[in-house]
Amino acid sequence: MKSFLGIFRSLPLLEKTVEKCLILLRPRASRLVVQLHCKYGVTKTHNLAFQECERLQAVFDTQRCASQLCAPARVLAEAVVHFPPTLAEVTLGAGPGGKLSLRNYVEDETELKKTMVTELWLAEDEFQTVAVVPGSHITFCLKEFRGLLTFAEASNLPLTIHYDVPGRPVVFTLDDAVLEVHLVLATLSDTESNLQPPPTNGVSHPPAPSDDFADDLESYMIAMETSAYEEGSGAPPSPTFPLRTPHPAESDPEEEEEEEEEGAVPGTPPHKKFCSLFFGSVLMPRGPSLAPTQEVLAEDSDNEY
């Protein structure tokens, strides 16, 4: 990622000199080729090595999320500046009177007596749409959210937040004519709601954490899917494969695009059309055995109850 960014480091310079940019993927040679065709016939070719990794697919359906919020990215960005940069998680909650709150998540009582707790209230009219379950709240990672906000603010897009009960993923979406971004973040599950596995929502079953890990983020899955399709690029979309999609396929072309992403099986040849970028899959390793066998662990803990 770093070397890829390096190519585009100096935007003003690139805008002045580069006439077109060609990005090719050479799977045989494990190379991503970026060619910058500059003025005076200069061509800069960057060969980037890559490793094919197992694709982590976030399974989500924004339609089925109980709560939904939409606000200009600026409002949210102004809201998160009040939190310290080192803060790991924030809790978003729907309070009385349609107000929405953001507060820093503090793990336990003893810490509560040492940490400064910051809470911010946003009135309903600062949002474009508010359709939330009263009293609902979710806790998620602030760092990734900040990253997305920076991006959204730069592109001046409204950000929509879809969420359900604690423990179910929260989906942040940005929509535009040429760009569609989905950021799926795990949310912290409630200690109380652990007693019963959360409703399955027709998709993958999230592992119910064992008691010891009650406060951990369930699955450290952060996937950012960026699907950018340039209009008039001429390339026909790749044929749609029959997919085992969790929800009925819709005819909306954008939806199809998204489902193709979701339905991809590990090992599928990389898409020709666009890139799918993953921002690291594991945030805080909690012991080596946990991550790969999480589902099995969950089954055990369920039996205990």
Add this chain to the structure above:
Amino acid sequence: MRFRAKIVDLACLNHFSRVVNTIAKLAKACTLRLTAGKLYFILSDKVANGGVGMWCELCQGNFFDEFQMEGVAPEHNEIYLEVVPENLSRALKTAQSAKAVKIKLTNKHCPCLRVAVELPSLSSSSRIVTHDIPVGVIPRRLWNDFREPNVPDFDVSIYLPVLKTMKTVVERMKNLSNSVVIEANLSGEMNLKIETDLVSVTTHFKDLGNPPWASVDECQDSAQDRDLESMAEARIDIRKLQQLLAGQQVNPTKALCNIVSKRIVHFILLHEDVSLQYFIPALA
């Protein structure tokens, strides 16, 4: 015990947050003493603090539009709190454009200073941000630990050069040595010296002037019959001096230092409504 205060004026708010920032640079944790007329930030010169002491005093009337406090008892109308000034500084940092800032002592799950910031928003109602800063309430029997330090019986008292200049000099010296010798005489001369095996550097400041201390004060008599040219010196931790100089966000109208030979250096920075005293002990 009750305390609530409110700042509406932006200039006052900025001034107050500059003072708090300065304190936050000097002390990880300190004592906030509240009285009806004044606020104090105190760091007592315990060994745990490396012998460094701080006493910062501000008049509430120059900062707050509302200020109500009620101490533990009418005859002891004061509140002593243990706070992390960094928290307070952080809470005020994002309040630079606030319509109003309220500070209140609360006790929900633990004693907290609640800083409630009212920020303008795009909509009709304003945004409210609250910061609950955990504090420790200091019981009355420990109040004696936080008395105003006396001006030491100094050998030389001298006005400091422009703090920025001094800061640059000290920052350079910090790369060469861990300690600095600060020496001064009664003819307005002050030197900053470092001496290592490899290098000796001295910066001379001249014509600084010596503040007139009322000679009625008997404790200052060691400075009375002193040779005007002879230097009083103390070797202090250079990082502590640098911290003091670097943390200055309030431009003092007067800055002076008192040197007790080989014992302590006492800095006094005066502003219209804020005074900061800082004590750095001499190294052996």
